[in-house]
Amino acid sequence: MATLSEIETWLHDRLPALLAEYEVPGAAVGVSFGGEVIDHAAGVLSKATGVEATADSVFQIGSITKVWTTTLVMQLVDEGKVELDAPLRDYLTEFVLADDAAAAEITVRQLLSHTSGFEGDIFNETGKGDDAVEKYLATLAEVTQLFPPGEMFSYNNAAFTVLGRLIEVLRDKPFDACLREYLFTPLGLKHAATDPYEAILHRAAVGHIRPTPEAEPVPAPVWALNRSMAAAGAMLAMQPRDLLAFAQLHLDSGKAADGTQVLSAASVEAMQEPQVKVPALGLMGDSWGLGWELFDWAGTKVIGHDGGTIGQGAFLRVVPEHGLAVTLLTNGGDLIDLYRTVVGHVVKELAGLELPALPTPPAAPVQVEVDRFLGTYSCEVADVTIRQDEDGKVWLDQTPKGIFAELGAKPEPVELVGRDEQSLIALKPENGFHSPHVFLGDDGTGRALYIHSGRAMRRAPA
Template sequence: MSITTSDLRERLTTQAERHGVPGAVLAVLHDGAVVEAATGVLNTRTGVAVTPDSVFQIGSVTKTWTATLVMQLVDEGLLDLDRPVRAYLPAFALADETAAAHVTVRHLLAHTAGFAGEDLTDYGRDEGAVAALVANLSGAAQVTEPGTLFSYNNAGFVVLGRLAEVLRGESWGPMVRRWLAGPLGLGTVVTLPEQALLHRTAVGHVEVAGTPGPAPAWALPRALDPAGGLAMSAADLLEFARLHLRHGLARDDARLLSRDSAEAMRTHQSAPPPLSAFPGSYGLGMERHGWDGGTVLGHAGSTIGQYAYLRMVPEADVAVVLLTNGGGAEALHADLVHPLLAELAGVRAPAPVTPPAAAPLSDPGRYVGDFDMGVATIRIGHDGQGPLTMTVIPRVAAVEALVTNPVTELAALDDVRFVEVGSDRGEHRDVIFLDPGADGRFRILHNSRAMPRMA
């Protein structure tokens, strides 16, 4: 089947209004052609309309770009995925010296390096910001041994960005433009606010004191650029998707990535715990979703009030991009992108997890305690008779702006997996408890990141 611009626009507008999304762009690559639609406003304060060429932040979808830059270095023989990071960054240090000596490039790409990886410190706007964050990892605690457990790690991708900077002899932003955006002919790929101002650019929206509005800041600190700092139009992100659908060939048939490297990126490397909103498998900087009918590749990302989704189905040569600036973006993605992929690619997403009826816990003390997320403390509580509660206690201002539902109740799906009873904009998030100690108390709480017990 084919899809028209008017059909796409009608679907997008209806669902965005339903889920309170201020503005969004939806773009589809099907049968080699791109169809785009836009709805809403870039900024509720100014009322400027979203157009298909509007620029949005893509958050952690940036990780797939950084992984592609790394794999280009592999293609050139400058990098070996299975050598320790220290072979290329001799000063790389963690709190655990043994772990620091054994973390490999592959560990970083697959989120299995095992160290605490959330650092939202502002290291400045100059080109030394990435190097400064990497240097500060000397105090990062080791949660698990390298290679043993998937734990989403933003700082790990900053290390990859720094590694590429050293091997290329240029900073990460210009590197993206020289090795990817330029050869792909992309005109909207930016990292800095002053670059974004040259385009029709979206502002994120968050709730402050219960009132939704424009976010207090546009971007995350520059040091995080290799993990989540890119912004661009939906069409430009689709051209990047086309590169991966074509196994490293650009639209003009220029080879930017070897077929072997493109295949390696989409090949299983690590298995996240079974969390409903997260992929069951991760490649090299790429999510792998095992849906009914086939594998869906890509990545999702969020920044301060902006949410992005890249979905690719190689077997059907289909890609979909959804870029949003706030509201119920995850619910919009489920109600809009999932049906599109079913229609165009024949793949169907699993049913979302829903909370079961409340049941008494035999030993709530195993779960209760504080767990360390780095930028926040996650407190699991119990009043002696009701369900477990989960409280997010931010430690930095940037997280405060993102937490709209700080206290939730948890219902047990089984002995270790729990789901939020109340939904956050239509999403019921789940968590898993891991690694019980001799006293039976779980040492790790996992919500895509492995968070060690603090108390």
């Protein structure tokens, strides 16, 4: 096994070349192991300014924020202010959906485990004030239910914004203030920012996007998503060491470095218990806990989460058995290839673990009942159409909607081939990943009711 010092040397020697290879403008890496922490950064924070990335630079952590939000909810559970299996409306009477019966049934646990069943990618703009989350809840009144609460997994950003409002109501203060008081302060975080106004006080990374699939990454036109989505991961930014301090909290049974009990050991354990199985999608966990993604790496339990905002991507993996946590924070480019190289090296050298292989198209495509999959599936941020051309090839066409259409996203058609009886997979990789698409359910005519690629998208009405 390697030492942390050897890992640090490897990062120093290899990270700049890896960034160039994968067209990643800048990145910062942090590793916590055996009570010691190392960090290293390379590249630039913005290709427009050329400012150097350093280990104390702040990058957005995106949806890793959801584990922070879950921790704030579990603190309320510890205090007896929230019961996980109680309907949310017991605490948040303002929670509304188009399906009122479902809204009345949905529990806190279902929101935390992405099983509440309502449309989840609702990026409604409600301003930049402290009331942004409060205003957001009213905008859910027309949001549809994809499936009955608790039936299956479907990644849900809106659910965590709802949980952010739950925290605000029970703490009687804005979500950002709760983050600072109940997590930043007891953890002693020095380079964590809840919004652009704080981030600009530090060396802040700017996201980079590709104008076309073949173009080099360029600075994104905006820095963050809407403030209303803060609890889901819209803008929380920090240095690797601060994210590792949070991870260490979950390795040390809820205790901060100074011994303060920030979260009960029981709640730490509960967050890591499987709540729902996830379709076989490759990069996501095998199952989901409360907040955490749960992975099985050849029999070793790994917890973690990924995050993606506008041109920034973050990865966190924690191996409790080995007392290891590693994070990679980036600002554009081929993130998955960089993740697999850097995080893969760290976990292999320090814990003897191999990253599971990503899904790839089979050498001989599996013959599937294509007619069952064909058609259009729709959600708030995109329409996805599965079609077959005259040569028998199957294609996925995606039409972005809402904020993603406004950003000018124009995805190219993606050719799909049979992966197994229930799924198709992209023939060519995008950013180092062949995206699988699992088809579930039956619309009553023998056709699939959902296409699932992390989120369940329902077949559009004929």
